[in-house]
Amino acid sequence: MDKLGRREDLHRVVSAAARSWSDLPLDVLRLVASRVPLPDHPHMSLVCKTWRRSVRQVYPADRSPVLLHYKRWGSGIFHCYSPLFNKTFVLRCPADLSGTKICSARDGWLMLRRNSQVILANPITGVAHHLALPQHCHYFMYVSFAGPPSDCTVFAIETFIPESVRISVYRRGSWASPRTYENNCRFKISPRSNPVYHRGSFYCLGSKGELGVYDPEKDTWTVLAKPINFYPAKSSNCGESFLIESEGELLSVLTGKFGRRVRVFRLNEVDMVWEKIESLVGRRRRSLFVRSAMSISSTPSIDHRMNNKVYFPRVHGEPEIIESEVERSGDRIFFVPKCSSREGDDETRRRNEGDHGGICCCDLENRKYSEYFGSNEYLYSIWFEPRLSDD
Template identity: 45%
Template sequence: MSTNSSNYSKRSSTYSMEDRPWSDLPSELLQVILSRLPLPYHPSFSAVCKSWRDVTFRVYPADISPLLVYFKRWGDGILHCYSPSLNKSFRVSSPLDLSECELYSSKDGWLVLYREHEVILANPVASLMRNFPGLPFLNSFSGIAFSGRPPHKCTIFAIDSMFTSSVEISIWRPSRGWVSNIRYGNDYPFVAAPYSSPAVHNGRFYCLGVEGNLGVFNPKRATWKVLASPKSFAYKPEESYLVESKGKLLAVHVGNHNPPVRVVSLNEAEMVWERVITLSSATLFAGPGVSLVTTNRPKRMKNKVLVSRLIGKPETIEAEIRRFEGRAFFVPKQSSQQTPGEGRKQEATEKPGVCCYSLRALKSSGYRDSIWYPCSIWYEPRTVMMSKLRFKM
């Protein structure tokens, strides 16, 4: 072969390789590229062409709204996270051992759980967990909450309220550990609302009573007091949840009455409950264990109360939670499949989702036909700066 012929062949080969379409890249190479690509860019990667889309796992943001976290089966420790923004439920794989745990509340990205003789703080986004053992008895608490910076510089408060005349309180402090089962007398008859965890307000733990009265624990002075007022709600709701928002205490009433959801605010000057007509641009996530008030959510959620009850069977995806640059994402497992057609089949009739009440329209969706998981709470995912955590067990 002549020199001219050889040069032409090389030029032809080079041109052919440069002109080769992106869709011809081997799937193995695409998977390597994808594995090194930041999670927020996965959607753009999948939009290049069909072959790229075929190797891409869809990534779902986990932090655009609070999640309804629950155990579907008692004791299995497998977290299910329902996102009302995505209207999907994620069965989350986690290295954390949450077996035999009860969910009690959440705060600042940490779940508060109870297992025999210990309280647990767990952050499923950062895969971090700290145990607080040493409770002498197998307690059944009315509520558990914490204040301060988890998981070390915090105070844990647990209350057991079964009798009108007294309560039992256990408190954990970083310097002392547990001081357990201290009995305090009630100045006025008080029984804690069974589905409402304590709310931290002005450095104190406030507990809601079934009648609408309040009990307050001061952790600095280790004192407990049932307030003389407010004495009660204007009516007796089936369930009540206490929540602190922007320096105010709110109570959410849920039940088969009309309307099924009511919100009241504590007027601390007169110590009476007052009806809340609007949440403005905020959204209230209400339910057992913990209730949250958030802003900057999707427009369709504004001025609404979302109750921790599921309607129908939302689509379920097996996934893991990953972090990237301070954000959290659900990443489906490669071998996972979405629950076959559950969400789509019921869309036309039951409209799977979460029970929602509009304060503006005075309408609710599906409360009577909804499903309540006893061990379920609202949870705001947050990442944790690893460098700031120094575990001392």
């Protein structure tokens, strides 16, 4: 072989070695990306623009509670607004939940009501358990549940006068006949707070900070002698109040008008008094998500900026709406847009991801509040933590 031929061969070898992975055909990169676990797709997209076009855009669904609501009430389509991403993911539930009303939520399960049925459903997996209602259980004013659907306890309470309550309980596979319990002292349930399951009993928050407790094992209802009030020196109502169970503690959130003057209290279960706390930092940097149907405590594990805040079901602006599917990867779950690729969507995404405001919240660290004015409230909504629970 002459010298010219050897130079050409050497040039081709050097040129091939100098080519980068970004020079691979897009179809080949997509094939590689299809074998990459979903949690690694965001990392893969940071390599270069070509790789970014080859991987799917995914959003972790299990790193922050979402505000789940029906855009069109009673349909099989539900919307999940993520305060972490300030986006709304539109999903079709695998189970038939048409015509239902959301009552409560816990541990990845929704409790819904439809005519003469109570349904415990996981909208992520599509698993649903139906609990037939007897004729005497025709109405729920406040309701909560505990335990897996196959062995759950449902607690429903009605109150029309401060002197008594009417309680219905589903336990061990059947409904007990409703019972009326006389209050040992006057008790008016906070209209914005569902019961909370804590240490084997269901707790109901009074409008002034009192607590009513139902023990399902003993079938007893008691209005506790203490606490009497959030502020012992005051006897008047304290505005909107929410009860939350958080890592073995009972917390309550009080709000003034328009989300102003947010206060958080912890129940001292030794002295049985509410103690005001200024921060959630000492409690694994938690955040609180309040809503009348269900308020929850969570530890957002992606963005530290979400910690130590109280979130409300109100949003400024118009979050980007993304038609999505839910996909598993190991023990993780992700919102995946139905568009299979990022190709050509960068400009659209930049246009959609402008300054759309975000969720209303109170930052407990610097006492900053989001204005209610100009925000939109999701009326038929509930805070929900997506999980892969099947039972």
